[in-house]
Amino acid sequence: MEFLLNFLIWSPDPNMFVIPGLNHPVRWYGLLFAGGFIVSQQIMFWLFKQEGRPEKDVEKLTVYMVVATVLGARLGHCLFYNPGFYLTNPIEIIKIWEGGLASHGGAIGIILAIYFFSKKYPQYPMLWMLDRLVIVVALTGAMIRTGNFFNSEMEGTMTQSEMGVVYARFTEEVLKYDDRKIDEVVFEKGGDMVSNEAGKHPITAKILYNRGVELTDTDRRFFENQLRNALLSYEEVVQHIDFGKDQPLAYKFYTEDNRSVAEIYGLGISRHAAQLYEAGYCILLMLFFFWVWKNKRFTLPMGFNFALFMVLLWSLRFVDEFFKMSQEDFEEDLILNMGQTLSIPLALSGVVMLIIFFQKGKKTMSGDEFNKS
Structure with a gap:
């Protein structure tokens, strides 16, 4: 958060x-x-x-x-x-x-x-x-x-402005696709995607893996196919974060503090906190x-x-x-x-x-x- x-x-x-x-x-x-x-x-x-x-x-x-x-x-x-x-x-x-x-x-x-x-x-x-x-x-x-x-x-509903809440909980649950490998998922403001719509903001989802886990080509294929399809299929994800349905999943792998990290880029959709x-x-x-x-x-x-x-x-x-x-x-x-x-x-x-x-x-x-x- x-x-x-x-x-x-x-x-x-x-x-x-x-x-x-x-x-x-x-x-x-x-x-x-x-x-x-x-x-x-x-x-x-x-x-x-x-x-x-x-x-x-x-x-x-x-x-x-x-x-x-x-x-x-x-x-x-x-x-x-x-x-x-x-x-x-x-x-x-x-x-x-x-x-x-x-x-x-x-x-x-x-x-x-x-x-x-x-x-x-x-x-x-x-x-x-x-x-x-x-x-x-x-x-x-x-x-x-x-x-x-x-x-x-x-x-x-969408605020159509810079103010609001991006509800990312269900997206986090989807990104925790393997509890044996993943330590935590965190979200940050900013990222590689560019927004042309009011109320949509670049955000980054960081998947932090357990130490000793190495990301391979098999993981890349998983991200580009199964994980992308999941992120674009669940309504609870699509309503709150736009990962680009007409384009490949924007992501990258790298190592930080001697452990593997995957970053996925999307556009967070700011909504009213109607409950509050x-x-x-x-x-x-x-x-x-x-x-x-x-x-x-x-x-x-x-x-x-x-x-x-x-x-x-x-x-x-x-x-x-x-x-x-x-x-x-x-x-x-x-x-x-x-x-x-x-x-x-x-x-x-x-x-x-x-x-x-x-x-x-x-x-x-x-x-x-x-x-x-």
């Missing part, structure tokens, strides 16, 4: 570490996903304590939230983005470890979970709960989107709604935080989708992608709720009237 003031070459290992003895990797995404719930639970403990509510009830709430988020997000992805495949292959729905979570489905799952939670524990009105949950939901969303960035997924854009505005939403809860909950109507959150989050998400690559092929032919289509009714529902809550305006966000009844 290399970062200067123009573009970032991004190729982190999605595994944070491997558990000794079990040979099981702990991934950044999973850690950030779980960490979002852990940190959110601690914040909810504090909020409940400030309002004189039993902290032990947060533990019950956490179970509802975790189950609802995971199930809702998974089912949302399956039904919104590829229903034909999952309905004919239902066993694939449970393979959550293979990826595929939709935030719109997670949002619906959370709302349903709070409905059932409030039914079981009537001392917690649904809107009272949602007014506080938006604070931690925004935080968890920021951490999950950061995990997406570490996974090099949900990449953005979303993480950024989720952090701002968290801070804003915490401020509203702290300073305005005794004057604003119950449900205000939640309604305004729905308007702001899904409106921002609608805009953010313009900077994201399509998640499924069918979205290429749509005027609005699936994320935008799903965001519109959720944002509009927030507008309707704001109007209704202000017209009624009997109970404040603090829920004092409810507590006294």
